Amino acid sequence: MSKQNILTSIKSAKPSTSAQLPNIPPFNPLKGDLIEIFINQISANAATVILLNQEQSLLDLITQKFPTTKTILSFIPEIASTFQLSEIDHPKQLNNLDLAILPGEVAVADNGAIWVSGNAFMPRVTPYITQQLVIIINRKNIVSHMDQAYEQINLTGLGFGVFISGPSKTADIEQALVIGAQGPLGLTVIIK
Amino acid sequence: MKRHPQIAAEFIRDEQRTDWHNKAVYNFRLKRDAMVKTKPEWEELRQLASDIKDNVLANLDTYLEQFEAAAIANGVKVHWAEDALEHNNMVHQILQQHNIKLVVKSKSMLTEECALNEYLEEKGIEIIDTDLGERIIQMRQEPPSHIVAPAIHIKREEVGDLFREKLNTETDNNDPTYLTRAARKHLREKFLNAQAGITGVNFAVAENGGIVIVTNEGNADMGVNIPPLQIHCMGIEKIIPRWKDLSIFTRLLAPSASGQPISIYTSHYFKPKPGGEMHIVLVDNGRSAHLGRADYRSSLKCIRCSACFNTCPVYRRSGGYSYHTSIAGPIGSILMPNRSLSENADLPFASSLCGSCSDVCPVKINIHEQLYKWRQEIHEKGFTPGFKKRILKSAGKVLADPKKLNRMGKWAGKAIKVLPRFLLYNSLNAWGKNRELPIPPKQTFSEWYQQNRKHE
Incomplete structure (x- = not known):
């Protein structure tokens, strides 16, 4: 009933002009090294960036970087979780999760955002509830602008996905920047 | 009822605080300018966003039906509310069906407009605002004074006093990091125990039924992803046609709001979580009537970035409360008279008509021209003060x-x-x-x- 009323009201109110939907042109790619621009952008948001060199293994890097970490939930094949998801029956039990490791699908140099597909991990709260977050991104998947990223995202069967561009933050008290608001206290991006 | 000139006069009595407020708000404008200067395509992006939104307004009914069909196919339950009361009632019914006592909510100007918190509290449901600024003003029992930075008018010492009273924080410790950590601990407990999460919506995509929520704190996603039930409330004008249109709007929103290239979290929800339920409430509440007023129609293109607040010489020096409405500032001064002219006839005069608001608007709304138009209409209709x-x-x-x-x-x-x-x-x-x-x-x-x- 309300639906019909709203739609009828819109039909009689909307402008008669057609107002064409514009085509979105491809934007000029950024000048310079996309990896470098991406690192600058996401570092400005207080993320730590590590370029993985070929001799180094991901496992060594993580062990070195997070030596005292007790609980790890990993969704990349190189690193094992410290517990099984079947051991928890409610997402809130991840409240003491020290470290989550997720694969990034595509990253945007222009603004430092990384798309993390909800198909790559579960439960959905993982990248938010964890104290520390690590995202692994392949250097081949760094693009210039958001339009390329949205084009590249795999929507098949997707229930949820998020662009992440840093650790959670707030400036709600007198605009003083505080890293670590309700989500992770830190974000480490590993480019392989 | 007190009008803008009277409330503003009270605000500026404290000269130091007025200067402080002016600078704090203008800081956003400076950051915006610095960011925008790094984007050679800025004007092209604004034009595209404006054209997309014009197309949305000309086809709003079609897009809404397309969105509903896509969302239903995704397993989402879609509801339509003609006004604030119907919206509040719907949200309450969903919560009641699940026997819910504690809800966490992230920032949403729509639920502010509908006074959802008050409605649910009266029905005995505890509702916690989870954005730090919103939690601060909720504890102080105040409305937001700014649509992006709701506690912009409050000083750290005042937050310190508030948290000492409510959260037992240390004496004399007013350090923003310390206070934020205290709030984090307090809010985590609410997130873990909440039985439902409510959010607003930044963008809703007609072609695939997805909704987008933007935050820096991660509070919306903490609220949505722990309990099984999630409810998203949106004004009908939040629709955009295509998935790829998001690539334009996500490049405009955060730079315009706070000078960030993009917010920390731009979350996209299509389907309920496994074993969960996802509801979307589409709310009209005067928007379709507003659509019929050709002179003011384009103000429905607003994406709530607050750039016009931050640049406005009147807002900066009179504070958000002087507008006595849920949405203050230049955009509020043209939106609110559409709701009720008699209650808001003072607002279009709360402007110097300098036009800076229109210059910074990321969707190119001719804000100052609409303010001027309202003044003429208000005069013709006899609402001008004697x-x-x-x-x-x-x-x-x-x-x-x-x-x-x-x-x-x-x-x-x-x-x-x-x-x-x-x-x-x-x-x-x-x-x-x-x-x-x-x-x-x-x-x-x-x-x-x-x-x-x-x-x-």
Whole structure:
């Protein structure tokens, strides 16, 4: 009933002009090294960036970087979780999760955002509830602008996905920047 | 009811605080400018966003139906509410069906507009705002004073006092990091125990039924992803047609709001989580009527970035509460008279018409022109305050008659020179309350003109 009323009201109110939907042109790619621009952008948001060199293994890097970490939930094949998801029956039990490791699908140099597909991990709260977050991104998947990223995202069967561009933050008290608001206290991006 | 001039007069009584507020808000504008200068495509992005939104307004019914169909196919339950009460009632019913007692909510100007918190609290449901700024003002039992930075008007010492009272924080510790950590701990407990999460919506994509929520704190996603039930409330104008249109709007929103290239979290929800339920409530509440008013239609393109607040010389120096509505600032001053002209007839006058709001608007709304348009309509409909009406009437007579204007000009010039202050600066001279009258020239322009023509 309300639906019909709203739609009828819109039909009689909307402008008669057609107002064409514009085509979105491809934007000029950024000048310079996309990896470098991406690192600058996401570092400005207080993320730590590590370029993985070929001799180094991901496992060594993580062990070195997070030596005292007790609980790890990993969704990349190189690193094992410290517990099984079947051991928890409610997402809130991840409240003491020290470290989550997720694969990034595509990253945007222009603004430092990384798309993390909800198909790559579960439960959905993982990248938010964890104290520390690590995202692994392949250097081949760094693009210039958001339009390329949205084009590249795999929507098949997707229930949820998020662009992440840093650790959670707030400036709600007198605009003083505080890293670590309700989500992770830190974000480490590993480019392989 | 107190009007903008009265509330603003109270606000500026504390001169230091007014200056502090002005600077704090203008800081956002400076950051915006710095960010925008790094984007060579900025004007192209604004034009595209504006054109996309024009297309949305011309086809809103079609897009809404397309969105609903796509969302239903994704397993989402879609509801339609004609007004605030129906919206509140719907949300309450969903919560009641699940026997819910504690809800966490992230920032949403729509639920503010509908007064959802008050409604649910009356029904015995505890609702916690989870954005830090919103939690602060909720604890203080105040409405937001800014649509992006709701606690912009509050100082750290005041937050410290509040948290000492409510969260038992340390004496004399007003460090923002310390206070934020205390709030984090407090809010985590709420997130873990909440039985439902409510959010607003930044964008809703017609072609695939997805909704987008943008935050820096991660609070919306903490709230949505722990309990099984999630509810998203949105105004019907939040629709955009295509998935790829997001690539335009996500590049405009955060730079315009706070000078960030993009917010920390831009979350996209399509389907309920496994074993969960996802609801979307589409709310009209005066928007379709607003769509019918051609002069003000384009203000429905607003993406709530607050750039117009941050640049506005009047907002910065009068504070959000002086607008006495859920949405303040220049955009609120053209949106709110659409809801109720009699209650908000003062707002279009809370502007210098300098046009800076229109210059910074990422979707190119002609804000200052609509403010001017409202002033004319308000005058025609007889809502102008009596004092202003009398002044405008006599000014109109003088300005329409060159002889009268000349006489008045000469007379005023002399009067300023010879009359004592108490006669010049009294309650009839609203302009001169905080300003000195200009020093009159030795002669008027027409006197000068006639004198110099004679010599030719």
